[in-house]
Amino acid sequence: MTLRNRLILIVSVPVFLGTLFVASQPVGPLPALGPFLEPTRGVWSMAGVAELPDSAFASIPGMEGNVNVVYDDRAVPHIFAESRLDAVRALGYVVARDRLFQLDLQTRATAGTLTEIVGDVALSADQQSRRLGLAWSAEQNFSRIEPGSDVAQLMTAYADGINAWIDGLDDNELPLEYRLLGAQPQRWEPQHALYLLKRMGWTLSYNNLERRKAAAASMVGMDAANALFPVNAPIQEPIQTNGTDGPRVEAVTLPPPGTPDVTAADWFNASTLAFESECATITFDCSSEDVVGSNNWAIGPLKSVSGNAILSGDPHLNLTLPSIWYEVHLVVPDYMDVYGVVIPGTPGIVIGFNRDVAWSFTNTGADVMDFYEEQFDDLDDATTYLVDDAYRPLGTRIEEYKDEKGRVIAVDTIYHTHRGPVFEQGDRRLSLRWTVLDDQGEFEAFDGIATARTVDEWLEKMESYVAPAQNGIVADRQGSIAIRSHGRFPDRDTDRPGDMVLEGTNGDTDWTTYWPVSRYPFSIDPPRGFLSSANQQPIDPRAEPAYYGAQWPAPWRAMQINSVLRQDRKFTADDMRLLQTNAGSARANYFLPHILNAGERVLSAAPNDTLLGQALRLLSAWDGNYTKANTRAVLFEQTMTELGERTWDELDGPNGRVATPSSALLGILMNDSTSRWWDNRATPTVENRDSVVASSLRSAFVRTRSQFGPEDGEGWLWSSRRTANIRHLLQIPALSALNLPVQGGPSTISPSSGSGTHGASWRMVVELGPSITAWTTYPGGQSGNPISPYYRDRIEQWMNGELAEVLFPERAMEIPEDRILSRLRLIGDE
Amino acid sequence: MNKMVGNVAFAVLVVAFGAGTVMFGWWTIPLIGLIWGVIAPSKLQTGATAAMAAALSWGLLLSWTATQGPVGALARRVGSIFGVPSVAFFGITLTLAAVLAGSATLVAGALTPSRVQKTK
Numbered sequence A: 001m002t003l004r005n006r007l008i009l010i011v012s013v014p015v016f017l018g019t020l021f022v023a024s025q026p027v028g029p030l031p032a033l034g035p036f037l038e039p040t041r042g043v044w045s046m047a048g049v050a051e052l053p054d055s056a057f058a059s060i061p062g063m064e065g066n067v068n069v070v071y072d073d074r075a076v077p078h079i080f081a082e083s084r085l086d087a088v089r090a091l092g093y094v095v096a097r098d099r100l101f102q103l104d105l106q107t108r109a110t111a112g113t114l115t116e117i118v119g120d121v122a123l124s125a126d127q128q129s130r131r132l133g134l135a136w137s138a139e140q141n142f143s144r145i146e147p148g149s150d151v152a153q154l155m156t157a158y159a160d161g162i163n164a165w166i167d168g169l170d171d172n173e174l175p176l177e178y179r180l181l182g183a184q185p186q187r188w189e190p191q192h193a194l195y196l197l198k199r200m201g202w203t204l205s206y207n208n209l210e211r212r213k214a215a216a217a218s219m220v221g222m223d224a225a226n227a228l229f230p231v232n233a234p235i236q237e238p239i240q241t242n243g244t245d246g247p248r249v250e251a252v253t254l255p256p257p258g259t260p261d262v263t264a265a266d267w268f269n270a271s272t273l274a275f276e277s278e279c280a281t282i283t284f285d286c287s288s289e290d291v292v293g294s295n296n297w298a299i300g301p302l303k304s305v306s307g308n309a310i311l312s313g314d315p316h317l318n319l320t321l322p323s324i325w326y327e328v329h330l331v332v333p334d335y336m337d338v339y340g341v342v343i344p345g346t347p348g349i350v351i352g353f354n355r356d357v358a359w360s361f362t363n364t365g366a367d368v369m370d371f372y373e374e375q376f377d378d379l380d381d382a383t384t385y386l387v388d389d390a391y392r393p394l395g396t397r398i399e400e401y402k403d404e405k406g407r408v409i410a411v412d413t414i415y416h417t418h419r420g421p422v423f424e425q426g427d428r429r430l431s432l433r434w435t436v437l438d439d440q441g442e443f444e445a446f447d448g449i450a451t452a453r454t455v456d457e458w459l460e461k462m463e464s465y466v467a468p469a470q471n472g473i474v475a476d477r478q479g480s481i482a483i484r485s486h487g488r489f490p491d492r493d494t495d496r497p498g499d500m501v502l503e504g505t506n507g508d509t510d511w512t513t514y515w516p517v518s519r520y521p522f523s524i525d526p527p528r529g530f531l532s533s534a535n536q537q538p539i540d541p542r543a544e545p546a547y548y549g550a551q552w553p554a555p556w557r558a559m560q561i562n563s564v565l566r567q568d569r570k571f572t573a574d575d576m577r578l579l580q581t582n583a584g585s586a587r588a589n590y591f592l593p594h595i596l597n598a599g600e601r602v603l604s605a606a607p608n609d610t611l612l613g614q615a616l617r618l619l620s621a622w623d624g625n626y627t628k629a630n631t632r633a634v635l636f637e638q639t640m641t642e643l644g645e646r647t648w649d650e651l652d653g654p655n656g657r658v659a660t661p662s663s664a665l666l667g668i669l670m671n672d673s674t675s676r677w678w679d680n681r682a683t684p685t686v687e688n689r690d691s692v693v694a695s696s697l698r699s700a701f702v703r704t705r706s707q708f709g710p711e712d713g714e715g716w717l718w719s720s721r722r723t724a725n726i727r728h729l730l731q732i733p734a735l736s737a738l739n740l741p742v743q744g745g746p747s748t749i750s751p752s753s754g755s756g757t758h759g760a761s762w763r764m765v766v767e768l769g770p771s772i773t774a775w776t777t778y779p780g781g782q783s784g785n786p787i788s789p790y791y792r793d794r795i796e797q798w799m800n801g802e803l804a805e806v807l808f809p810e811r812a813m814e815i816p817e818d819r820i821l822s823r824l825r826l827i828g829d830e
Numbered sequence B: 001m002n003k004m005v006g007n008v009a010f011a012v013l014v015v016a017f018g019a020g021t022v023m024f025g026w027w028t029i030p031l032i033g034l035i036w037g038v039i040a041p042s043k044l045q046t047g048a049t050a051a052m053a054a055a056l057s058w059g060l061l062l063s064w065t066a067t068q069g070p071v072g073a074l075a076r077r078v079g080s081i082f083g084v085p086s087v088a089f090f091g092i093t094l095t096l097a098a099v100l101a102g103s104a105t106l107v108a109g110a111l112t113p114s115r116v117q118k119t120k
Helices: A003-024 A033-037 A043-049 A084-111 A115-132 A134-143 A150-167 A176-181 A192-205 A209-220 A222-228 A262-270 A442-449 A455-464 A556-565 A573-580 A586-605 A610-620 A633-647 A663-669 A689-708 A795-799 B002-023 B028-039 B044-066 B071-081 B086-111 B115-119
Strands: A055-060 A067-072 A077-080 A295-299 A309-314 A316-318 A326-332 A336-342 A351-353 A357-363 A369-374 A384-387 A390-393 A395-402 A408-416 A422-425 A428-434 A470-476 A481-486 A522-524 A530-533 A723-728 A737-741 A758-760 A763-768 A772-777 A820-828
Touching: A003 A033, A003 B028, A003 B086, A033 A043, A033 A176, A033 B086, A043 A176, A043 B044, A043 B071, A055 A084, A055 A150, A067 A084, A077 A084, A084 A115, A084 A134, A084 A150, A084 A176, A084 A192, A084 A326, A084 A336, A084 A820, A115 A134, A115 A395, A115 A408, A134 A192, A150 A192, A150 A442, A209 A222, A209 A262, A295 A357, A295 A470, A295 A481, A295 A556, A295 A573, A309 A357, A309 A470, A309 A573, A351 A763, A357 A455, A357 A763, A408 A422, A442 A455, A455 A470, A455 A481, A470 A530, A470 A763, A481 A530, A530 A556, A556 A573, A556 A586, A573 A763, A573 A772, A586 A610, A586 A633, A586 A663, A586 A689, A610 A633, A610 A689, A633 A663, A633 A689, A737 A795, B002 B028, B002 B044, B028 B044, B028 B086, B044 B071, B044 B086, B071 B086
Parallel strands: A055 A820, A077 A326
Antiparallel strands: A067 A077, A067 A820, A295 A309, A295 A530, A309 A763, A316 A758, A326 A336, A336 A351, A351 A357, A357 A470, A369 A428, A384 A390, A395 A408, A422 A428, A470 A481, A481 A522, A723 A737, A763 A772
């Protein structure tokens, strides 16, 4: 070999091998560049499917007739089918067409198989899902469904639709996320629809009541812990109307902080995994009371300008791109004509309306889970557990976690008692009884309510609903309105509330009966002319003293909604829209006078306190609204933070605060000027309410000015302090919509959590007149393809609190040609 | 005459790279590069020719893709994922093809006994 060739080899071989390597293998965050950049099959080819074609044609196995799908100019598919199952097949198809990666990712997240596409970074999340038994219970539930039953047919038809899309996937239709991960979609099994319900159950009905109370008791004793975290909300504005014309504030005197409860401390320090909610494992910011805060309300003819019932709903969830919701219209002549939103993975509309009724949901927050301390025969090699003096065999599940290459990266042995999965907590073994793991009836309910004709019929069809418990509000064209909390609620003994760990060795602690539907919190056509819910305690304990839950968000949003709807006036549908983003705050209205009065009292005794004087002057000029242009809300919020930090210092442990009582409890405390809770243990003097409020004001003013500049500068603009952040499912910033200025603050009707990752995931207003008129939006767009113009086209509308009037045609031909985006014809497999 | 042969060879290479990519995938770029390195005269210029042909071939395929949809928007969005501007994203794509083809050609050419030696 010549010297020249040797030199060429020395240079070209490393270049060739290096380039070949990055072309064929993922390197760090980069996908394998060869297949990724290839012009005809790689990411570039996605340009050809950025927009829906004018028309398309496909087949789905098992179709009974033909289905016409017309996408309108908001990219909403209107599905016109000849049978219910064909409509569901088409629904599966169109959802997969727009949201395939989302479907797959949600399924993997529930199944605990994320590691198989993203590697060991997801191991902890996968272990959580599997230890909770989400997919395991879904598989068990599915095995008990009669194969030929209505619900089995529904789930199978939906799977057929999704798989028809997957099977016909062209190279250019593979979603971007798969290309980035170097993965392929997995086929959809009928039971995957149940996975989604389990996942929602985890998001919405998993609580940490037991741990929270133990944490507080470990610092201030059990008596004080019971008072700080009471079973019943200290301010009552229940969903089931209680005959009062406003909130009822309980006259509570908090017992003073006690000595730490050693048993509770041991227990708290040992407890970890079993009590980690989704907040801790996914991307939720759990610091705010309004992390998952939803609203719904309805007005009857008495409160409506038109005399028609009007319904409004805005469920608040984690904001993601693509959105958690997908808007769709299903028409089967003489059977069903329903419009609304599905969660990709549910074979039916969850929130929406038909020609006669409209409905929406908020989370109930009832306590539908209990932990039992079990006694095993052997801690290290258990085979049995003790119940009523007899040992019962333990169930065992071996879970293997694999990486992208199929290598096993971890193995778990998970035990089960008759109650549910077991969690190790130091030397303790806790089993979990949770309705989310029970057999579900949600699909039957969603299928039924889609064809309900009246409020009564809707309520009847919702009776099979199990979890997560939801406050369902409904209105019909006759002007009737109703609200009921739906779910399966355990009927606990009064001496064994659900916010304490129960003795597993005592079989009497097992749930044996559930509340009958007749006991569910419920109101219909109240004299006041309206109904509402905002996650608050659904029923006044004076009306129903039985234990129902103990983690109720402060009722500020409910109070704000009701204060508007109680006004002596009538409302239009547009008033309902405006109320969804109302900038006022019952929380601010409650606390502001307390703060100003306390500050004034201190100032009058010390007129030279210039810092306090300036803070009071600025805060007294605040109108209590969280508009984007407001420049005083920032000082109020800082004051509230300071007040909370100073007041609950008794709950500060070596690693920070162990638990924080609700703002409603702080509100109650504001009425007790000399409570021992005002005293700061770190100072020799004994503080009272006024001195703590004054020091909070001074400190808030100094901190706000040092962090955000002078009070009239842009730094104090509310829009620069609180923004919405809608992150892509893979947390890729370039595919997210970040730092969006929105109206609203803590505990406003459209609350803004600190990180802005949660908010109104869907907004809908429906007027039920002789015909139905509806307006909707959500923060995202119909397409899951980031290149599509419909990926995030609704975000600006959502930010501005605007809604779009929907097309609700009875027949395809009623859709104006100039509003048709695309057509799709689906036929059976020949 | 030599220039014309060179032009024809270049055109053949462009077509071969393009057809290989469309029919079989990206890996035909280094494969064709290797084959070209074996059969073409062993010169630095040979590698450059292959590199240019591959880049042009993928460039033409991208131009065709641009007729199907908004590749500019796509380049902006996908480029931003990796923190590169859209133009750079185009550039990286063409560079990948060029480097794969050029380096493969040079490696194969350097490892192939020269024809002069063979005729001796």
